[in-house]
Structure formats: structure tokens, C-alpha cells
Amino acid sequence: ITKTIHNSLGETMPGVIKLMAQIILNLGHHGCVTGETGKDFLDFLLKLCADDRKVTESDPEPLSVTGDNILQLLTNTVSGVDTVLWPYLLEFLLQEEFTLAVPAIAKALLVIARKKMVSEDPEFTVQFSNMQYCSSPIVLLTRLVVLASNPLKNSRGIHILNFLKIFAVNINSRVRELWESRFPLLLHYLDQHPTAVEYSQWHNWLLQLLADTLTAIAENEWGRRLVLSVVDQLSMYASDSVEKKFAVQCVGIVLDQLNMDQLISDNLSAIFITATEANSMEDSCALAYGLTARKHLNLVMTKLETLHKSQVKKKSR
Secondary structure, three states, rough: HHHHHHHOOOOOHHHHHHHHHHHHHHHHHHHOOHHHHHHHHHHHHHHHHHOOOOOOOOOOHHHHHHHHHHHHHHHHHHHEEEEEEEEOOHHHHOHHHHHHHHHHHHHHHHHHHHHHHHOOOHHHHHHHHOOOOOOHHHHHHHHHHHHHOOHHHHHHHHHHHHHHHHHHHHOHHHHHHHHHHHHHHHHHHHHHHOOOHHHHHHHHHHHHHHHHHHHHHOOHHHHHHHHHHHHHHHHHHOOOOOHHHHHHHHHHHOOOOOOOHHHHHHHHHHHHHHHOHHHHHHHHHHHHHHHHHHOOOHHHHHHHHHHHHHHHHHHHO
């Protein structure tokens, strides 16, 4: 059965995929979700978690809900599956095509992380250098904070923050105390506002969390890598999305913390270019420049003058 299912992982028909996922769960209970074959099964389940199709039009739920349910059952009821899931699940958080699966992944990671932390399992400490996509705690934090900016989408904000709170020491040992005091307040707000949030306020809280996180870490190199990570990940989001607009503001709050003139200038240019590609980004770009100007007013004014001259030249051609 294991070989037959493994050979059929390329199946695309919704009804068959749903049935195969249920069979994979049963195989897990028989110790068959292990090693490289187990990873292939996990890849299949996570594609299901990111699939918003329905088996039939009358189906009440998309395939993503089935995938989520089975991933949680696999995580919570199948002994020994942790060796496949951890830390391999982290890889999918950094892949754009699995964005819809992020809440399911975060829930599963939370369960495993909590168990490993309580049991003082040395495997709780993640070796990011061994991973392909989730290659550093900085790229992971960048991705999850930006996704949390749109917290009600598939209820992902609560799941992301709950996971990060437990996972804190893997991001940086210096953030644990800050996050343990701040995250409960953010989680309480989301718990009290399950259907609507005040986005401006929510974004301000996240931006302040990011700024305070950098202050706690107190390493210029960390901040440098963080702003480069944010800019690098901008392409993962649609131009008019909440996430991309917030990510641009993140650039501003991080630049405000740094004292690297060339880096600041280069990244101000980067978000300006992003804004010119979509009219809906102009306000976010202006906010980012304003955040940066709090400590680097002269640098920002010089950059604005340069950009203005450049735009005038383009229009005069």
C-alpha cells in the first residue's frame, strides 16, 4: 500500500487526493511515514493544505481544510512522526506557493516545539544552515511578521504568534523575555477581535515589536540582514496586498534602527521603486520614509531630492 500511494503522489483529481490523504494518515499509525518516503508524503499533505479547490461544488469545505485536519491528526496522534516534521516543516513557510498552508503549518510546529521544549530535547535547537529555504532565523522572522500583518486571513495571526512565542530562542536568545511579555497582549487583541481588526493600530504594534526586537538583540549585522531580507521577500506579495504594504513599512522601521548610510540609501531606493510599480504602495512608501527620517532626516531629504530630480528627467524625455 505504501508503495502504491507513494507512486500516486502526482495525482491531481480532488476526490482522489482527499482519499489518499486519509490513507497517508492511516499509514502513519502503522509507522510508514518515515525517512524520505515520509517527507514525500508530507510534501503531498502540505500541497493539500495549500489547495483551495473543492471536491464538488456542493462540498462545504475546500481541500485545504482536509489537509489541515490530517496534518494536525498526524502531529498529535502518530508517535515518532516528529522526526519527519521537525524541523522540515519550517521549509514550507518560506515558499510562496504554500502561503495558504501557513496556519496549518504553524499549528503543527507549535505542538512539536512545545513538546521538545518541555522535554528539553536538544533537537529543539534548529540548525538553519542545514535548510534550503528557511536558511536563517532572520528570513523566518521576516516572513512570519509580514504574514501576521494580515492576521485574520485563515486565522493565521494567532497561530503564527503562538508558534513564535514558543520558538523565540531559535530566533535569538535575547528576544525571549520581550516576546513573553508582548505576545500575550497581541494574542488577547486577536482573540477579542475574531472578525475585524483596526489595521493601522495592529500594524503599529507589530512595527514597534520589530523595533524593540532589534533593540533587544543589539547587533547591527542582525538589523542589516533583516532589512535585506524584507526587501528580498517583497516579490512574494501582490502589489495591492496588506502584506506588501506592511513589509514596506517594516523597511522603514528597521532602517530607523541602523547607522549605515549606504545601506539606508540603497533600501530607500528599493522601496521607492516598489512604490512606483503600483500606485497603491505610495502611502506605505511615504510612511517608511517618515519612519526612517526620525533618526536620518538629512539622509532621507537627500534621497528625496535625488529621486525627485530623477523623476523630472524621466518626464522631460
